[in-house]
Amino acid sequence: MTLTLPINDSKRLQLPPLQIPTRLLLGPGPSNVHPVVQEAMNAPIVGHLDPAFLALMDEIQTLLRYVWQTDNQWTIAVSGTGSAAMEAAIANATEPGDVVLVGVNGYFGNRLVDMAQRYGADVRTIAKPWGQVFSLDEIRTALDTHRPAILALVHAETSTGARQPLEGVGELCHDRGCLLLVDTVTSLGGVPLLLDAWEVDLAYSCSQKGLGCPPGASPLTMSSRAVEKLQQRRTKVTNWYLDMNLLMKYWGSDRTYHHTAPINMYYALREALRLIASEGLAQCWQRHQQNVEYLWERLEDLGLTPHVEQEFRLPTLTTVRIPEGVDGRDVARRLLNEHNIEIGNGLGELAGLVWRVGLMGYNSRKESVDRLMKALGEVLPKTV
Amino acid sequence: MTLTLPINDSKRLQLPPLQIPTRLLLGPGPSNVHPVVQEAMNAPIVGHLDPAFLALMDEIQTLLRYVWQTDNQWTIAVSGTGSAAMEAAIANATEPGDVVLVGVNGYFGNRLVDMAQRYGADVRTIAKPWGQVFSLDEIRTALDTHRPAILALVHAETSTGARQPLEGVGELCHDRGCLLLVDTVTSLGGVPLLLDAWEVDLAYSCSQKGLGCPPGASPLTMSSRAVEKLQQRRTKVTNWYLDMNLLMKYWGSDRTYHHTAPINMYYALREALRLIASEGLAQCWQRHQQNVEYLWERLEDLGLTPHVEQEFRLPTLTTVRIPEGVDGRDVARRLLNEHNIEIGNGLGELAGLVWRVGLMGYNSRKESVDRLMKALGEVLPKTV
Numbered sequence: 001m002t003l004t005l006p007i008n009d010s011k012r013l014q015l016p017p018l019q020i021p022t023r024l025l026l027g028p029g030p031s032n033v034h035p036v037v038q039e040a041m042n043a044p045i046v047g048h049l050d051p052a053f054l055a056l057m058d059e060i061q062t063l064l065r066y067v068w069q070t071d072n073q074w075t076i077a078v079s080g081t082g083s084a085a086m087e088a089a090i091a092n093a094t095e096p097g098d099v100v101l102v103g104v105n106g107y108f109g110n111r112l113v114d115m116a117q118r119y120g121a122d123v124r125t126i127a128k129p130w131g132q133v134f135s136l137d138e139i140r141t142a143l144d145t146h147r148p149a150i151l152a153l154v155h156a157e158t159s160t161g162a163r164q165p166l167e168g169v170g171e172l173c174h175d176r177g178c179l180l181l182v183d184t185v186t187s188l189g190g191v192p193l194l195l196d197a198w199e200v201d202l203a204y205s206c207s208q209k210g211l212g213c214p215p216g217a218s219p220l221t222m223s224s225r226a227v228e229k230l231q232q233r234r235t236k237v238t239n240w241y242l243d244m245n246l247l248m249k250y251w252g253s254d255r256t257y258h259h260t261a262p263i264n265m266y267y268a269l270r271e272a273l274r275l276i277a278s279e280g281l282a283q284c285w286q287r288h289q290q291n292v293e294y295l296w297e298r299l300e301d302l303g304l305t306p307h308v309e310q311e312f313r314l315p316t317l318t319t320v321r322i323p324e325g326v327d328g329r330d331v332a333r334r335l336l337n338e339h340n341i342e343i344g345n346g347l348g349e350l351a352g353l354v355w356r357v358g359l360m361g362y363n364s365r366k367e368s369v370d371r372l373m374k375a376l377g378e379v380l381p382k383t384v
Numbered sequence: 385m386t387l388t389l390p391i392n393d394s395k396r397l398q399l400p401p402l403q404i405p406t407r408l409l410l411g412p413g414p415s416n417v418h419p420v421v422q423e424a425m426n427a428p429i430v431g432h433l434d435p436a437f438l439a440l441m442d443e444i445q446t447l448l449r450y451v452w453q454t455d456n457q458w459t460i461a462v463s464g465t466g467s468a469a470m471e472a473a474i475a476n477a478t479e480p481g482d483v484v485l486v487g488v489n490g491y492f493g494n495r496l497v498d499m500a501q502r503y504g505a506d507v508r509t510i511a512k513p514w515g516q517v518f519s520l521d522e523i524r525t526a527l528d529t530h531r532p533a534i535l536a537l538v539h540a541e542t543s544t545g546a547r548q549p550l551e552g553v554g555e556l557c558h559d560r561g562c563l564l565l566v567d568t569v570t571s572l573g574g575v576p577l578l579l580d581a582w583e584v585d586l587a588y589s590c591s592q593k594g595l596g597c598p599p600g601a602s603p604l605t606m607s608s609r610a611v612e613k614l615q616q617r618r619t620k621v622t623n624w625y626l627d628m629n630l631l632m633k634y635w636g637s638d639r640t641y642h643h644t645a646p647i648n649m650y651y652a653l654r655e656a657l658r659l660i661a662s663e664g665l666a667q668c669w670q671r672h673q674q675n676v677e678y679l680w681e682r683l684e685d686l687g688l689t690p691h692v693e694q695e696f697r698l699p700t701l702t703t704v705r706i707p708e709g710v711d712g713r714d715v716a717r718r719l720l721n722e723h724n725i726e727i728g729n730g731l732g733e734l735a736g737l738v739w740r741v742g743l744m745g746y747n748s749r750k751e752s753v754d755r756l757m758k759a760l761g762e763v764l765p766k767t768v
Contacts, residue, residue, distance in 0.1 A: 005576050005666070011450035012661045015443060017420070018651055020427040021436055030429050030647060036401070041425040041648060043404040045414050045598055047726045052405055059399060066395035079600075080464040080625065083643035087625045115624045192389050208644060214429055216463075216600055216646030238622055240499045241464065241471045257731070259467035260592060262600030262649065263414060264425060267402055277396045282389070342431045347641070 023336070024363070026372055027344035028158045028186070028317055028356045030208035030215050031363040033272065037213055040271040041264040048261045056270050057251060057261075063273035064219050067188060067211070067281060068203065070195035074244060075221040076251045077269055079262050082185045082206025085218035087115055088242035089181055089202045092222065092230050093150055096120030101148035101178075103139075106130050107159035107348045108183055112152045119238060124148065130349045131160045131308045131319065136168050143176050149229075150179045150202075155193065156186035159347040161319035161356065162308045163191060170199025179226055185209065188219060189276055190288040190316040190360055201226040207265070210288070210316055212361025213272035216265035220244075272361070288315040291364045295357065298373045302380065307354050316364075319346070319354040328355060331379055339375035407720070408747070410756055411728035412542050412570070412701055412740045414592035414599050415747040417656065421597055424655040425648040432645045440654050441635060441645075447657035448603050451572060451595070451665060452587065454579035458606040458628060460635045461653055463646050466569045466590025469602035471499055472626035473565055473586045476606065476614050477534055480504030485532035485562075487523075490514050491543035491732045492567055496536045503622060508532065514733045515544045515692045515703065520552050527560050533613075534563045534586075539577065540570035543731040545703035545740065546692045547575060554583025563610055569593065572603060573660055574672040574700035574744055585610040591649070594672070594700055596745020597656035600649035604628075656745070672699035675748045679741065682757045686764065691738050700748075703730070703738040712739060715763055723759035 025031045046053050064075050078085040090112065094100060100121040102112045105128035116123050124146040128134060134153070143151065151173050153164050166182065173180040181202040187193050188203075189210030195203060201223040207213035222230070222244065230237075230244060237243040241259065249256040276284050292315040296306060299320060307319035322328035328345060332355060335341045344356030359368060409415045430437050448459050462469040474496065478484060484505040486496045489512035500507050508530040512518060518537070527535065535557050539548050550566065557564040565586040571577050572587075573594030579587060585607040591597035606614070606628065614621075614628060621627040625643065633640040660668050676699045680690060683704060691703035706712035712729060716739060719725045728740030743752060 005578060006581070007664075007666050008453055009450075011446050012665075013443060013446050013450070013658075014661065015654075015658045017658075018424050018427055018440075018655055020430060020651065021434075022428045023430050023434065025429065025431060027431055030431065030644060032429060038426060038429075040402050042422060043402055044406045045409065045416060045422075045592075046404060046407050047409060047411055047414065048599075050405075050407065050720070050726065056402075059397060062395050062397050066393075066397070069392055080468060081644050081646055084464060084468075084625045087623070111624070118620055118622045118624055120622075194389060197390070206644065208429075214646070214648045215432075215644045216649055236502055238502045238504075239471070240495075240502055241468045260414060260465050260590065260599045262465055262598070262646070264598045265600055265646065265649070267404065270399075271402050274397070274399045274401075277398065280391075281396075282391050336434070342434065 021340060024341045024368065024371060026357055026359065026363060026368060027342045028358050029206065029360060031212065031358060031360045033212050033214055034275055034362045036275065037268050037271045040267040041214065043267050045263050048263065049255065049257065053263065054255060056266060060266060060270050060273060061251065063277055064221065067273065067276055068193065068195045068221055069197065070221055072221045072223055074227055074248060076247060077217040077266065078220050078242065079259060080218060081215045082218045084242065085204035085206065085220045086183065087239065088220050089204045090115045091119055091237050091239040091242050092244045093179060093181060093202050093226060094119040094121045095233055095235060097122060098149040099124060099146060100150045100152060101142060101146045103134050103153045105132055105160065105162065106154060106157035108154050108157060131162050133162050133164045133312050139169055140172055143172055143178060147176065148178050150181055152181040154183040156184065156191055156314050156316060158186045158317060159350065160308065161314050161317045162312050163314045166198045174199055179229060186314060186316050189284060190364065191314060192285050195221065207269050207272065209360045211272045213268050214265065216262055217269045288359065288364045291359050291366060291369060292318060294366060295359060295369045298369055302373065302376060316360045317356060317358045319350065319356055321354055326381060328352060334379045335375055341372055341375050405724060408725045408752065408755060410741055410743065410747060410752060411726045412742050413590065413744060415596065415742060415744045417596050417598060418659055418746045420659065421652050421655045424651040425598065427651050429647050432647060433639065433641065437647065438639060440650060444650060444654050444657060445635065447661055448605065451657065451660055452577065452579045452605055453581065454605055456605045456607055458611055458632060460604055460631060461601040461650065462604050462626065463643060464602060465599045466602045468626065469588035469604045470567065471623065472604050473588045474499045475503055475621050475623040475626050476628045477563060477565060477586050477610060478503040478505045479617055479619060481506060482533040483508060483530055484534045484536060485526060485530045487518050487537045489516055489544065489546065490538060490541035492538050492541060515546050517546050517548045517696050523553055524556055527556055527562060531560065532562050534565050536565040538567040540568065540575055540698050540700060542570045542701060544692065544734065545698050545701045546696050547698045550582045558583060563613060570698060570700050573668060574748065575698060576669050579605065591653050591656065593744045595656045597652050598649065600646055601653045672743065672748045675743050675750060675753060676702060678750060679743060679753045682753055686757065686760060700744045701740060701742045703734065703740055705738055710765060712736060718763045719759055722763065725756055725759050
């Protein structure tokens with residue numbers, strides 16, 4: 001034992017025990033979670049190959065298929081946050097040289113472009129102003145122009161609050177031998193979404209929005225078409241941690257060690273999914289819709305306008321235009337500091353132009369809206 | 385609202401609330417954690433850009449520098465488990481065509497080979513039987529033969545229980561313009577380790593072993609030499625989620641959004657690190673050493689032999705030879721089912737030949753050894 005080693009104590013912080021303020025999280029996520037979900041993280045840790053944990057993994061898989069409305073066997077939770085699941089979808093689907101067509105109408109479309117390029121794709125884009133969506137005609141034309149191997153769309157753009165309609169898109173893709181990859185980060189659990197009926201081949205999400213769970217374990221699913229493309233690759237997936245060939249040996253019947261799962265996050269995810277199954281998916285979607293409509297009414301009372309056309313507004317996240325002359329960042333800061341309420345500032349093209357208000361999972365409740373509106377009434381300059 | 389959507393209820397499991405057995409985790413990790421750390425995960429969720437959370441990130445960075453004994457500015461926790469931090473080290477350090485020399489004397493050496501190949505490295509290896517380590521002379525010869533850009537070694541091989549001495553290796557590397565990358569997954573917090581004194585350029589670890597935290601947020605550090613190599617790359621890091629250029633804009637002073645951190649895991653990590661700073665790093669190492677020596681004595685009483693030569697045994701993880709005629713898997717299964725104690729089975733070359741017994745973090749206590757020995761005495765066939 002080398003106890004004579006010279007220890008440098010300059011970074012030995014002596015800290016008080018953790019003190020975290022209680023916030024009402026009405027931004028783009030994370031959201032507050034149901035007390036049962038929060039408590040679940042506190043269950044005793046078991047090993048990642050413990051029979052009790054393996055059974056829980058199976059439950060998560062089945063319930064993810066339920067909330068996504070899919071029969072996909074390859075449906076798991078990735079051991080990271082939503083961005084990791086996004087990268088997993090890209091990494092497993094893309095081979096160098098593949099033409100990947102990305103619909104860019106917000107921040108996360110741009111991120112898909114960046115990621116796909118890193119995996120060697122020949123990336124093409126179609127673009128719309130932030131807050132608008134693509135029509136089926138526009139998508140058809142782009143598919144015929146670019147003949148991509150993969151079309152990537154964002155179902156629910158967290159940066160704009162817009163919902164991209166997906167009905168019919170999968171059919172267009174499959175008629176042309178193309179896979180459909182969809183970002184459902186801000187839709188899963190909160191926005192009507194029928195993966196198999198809409199012929200989606202790859203989808204990913206996060207845990208901390210519509211599913212009402214803390215962030216840290218993120219859903220990923222692949223159709224048999226997508227699995228077939230993966231299995232026909234000539235090169236290894238250039239991402240070990242997210243290689244579905246390896247992950248499925250752990251999540252599937254082999255149970256081969258791959259990595260140590262974030263045990264407690266899976267506890268929380270299992271409980272969050274159980275609560276949705278108990279409530280019922282249609283009821284859960286309806287709750288999100290009803291509460292967001294209540295939000296829109298109350299915003300109107302305050303003279304505030306959502307940024308997105310009503311037909312395409314998300315039930316989970318609303319972008320609200322900042323009135324002229326109002327310092328949006330200051331309002332958000334005061335909501336946080338004086339009222340313990342978090343809302344999001346605009347991102348990218350919408351920075352400074354909108355606030356982002358999320359009503360997701362457990363927080364999609366009338367009380368959330370009432371508390372926010374009371375606080376906004378106090379914080380907004382009286383001239384508005 | 386499309387409430388007429390046809391919901392398929394075939395996967396709508398109706399489950400009872402989460403029930404998890406209480407285990408004593410004496411395998412290769414995860415381990416049980418201090419009650420304070422467990423409780424920390426239950427603190428209220430805040431946003432990933434909340435001032436309270438940003439302050440906590442700073443505390444984590446400083447305390448990680450303490451436990452690693454480094455001044456490296458680029459010291460963070462990756463939002464995934466240890467394997468993600470491992471891949472982050474490889475992805476950020478390796479450019480296609482780089483010669484990467486890997487010391488392979490266990491499972492994780494092989495994994496480094498696989499990962500480095502995926503990032504386009506020209507991988508060379510030196511090998512030793514599982515359980516042995518490399519001498520300084522062997523390393524010098526290999527460096528002169530292969531002239532690598534990066535030498536990758538495993539400080540603490542979780543698959544074998546062997547400790548690779550590192551004193552002098554960094555100097556050899558730097559004399560030859562090579563970076564030293566070290567796997568400290570099973571050493572950080574439990575095994576003497578002086579990153580700067582030993583001139584290590586890239587290191588990664590996990591949270592659930594020596595740090596005594598649940599799995600899910602994983603330390604990564606880069607020296608200024610490693611950062612310089614990263615900043616001189618001609619190509620983007622082919623991994624968006626783990627690209628340190630992007631991550632440092634979030635962990636550094638810019639606070640630019642990159643991904644949503646697993647908030648609660650960082651709470652736990654902050655508390656686990658706080659407890660080590662409170663105990664003192666030298667005291668923490670000494671505790672691990674004293675308890676493992678007690679384990680070795682008690683194993684000898686039972687007629688059991690560690691696999692690794694005493695000088696190179698880890699204080700955190702001991703591989704124990706399975707006596708001839710004993711069904712090792714059956715013993716492990718009975719310990720779990722009859723005594724709620726988890727130990728690990730052998731991995732790879734040592735599968736069927738050893739058990740793996742971990743005494744890590746909070747579980748490095750005399751009581752852990754006593755409970756295991758009592759149970760082993762009951763479970764082992766009397767002929768041993």
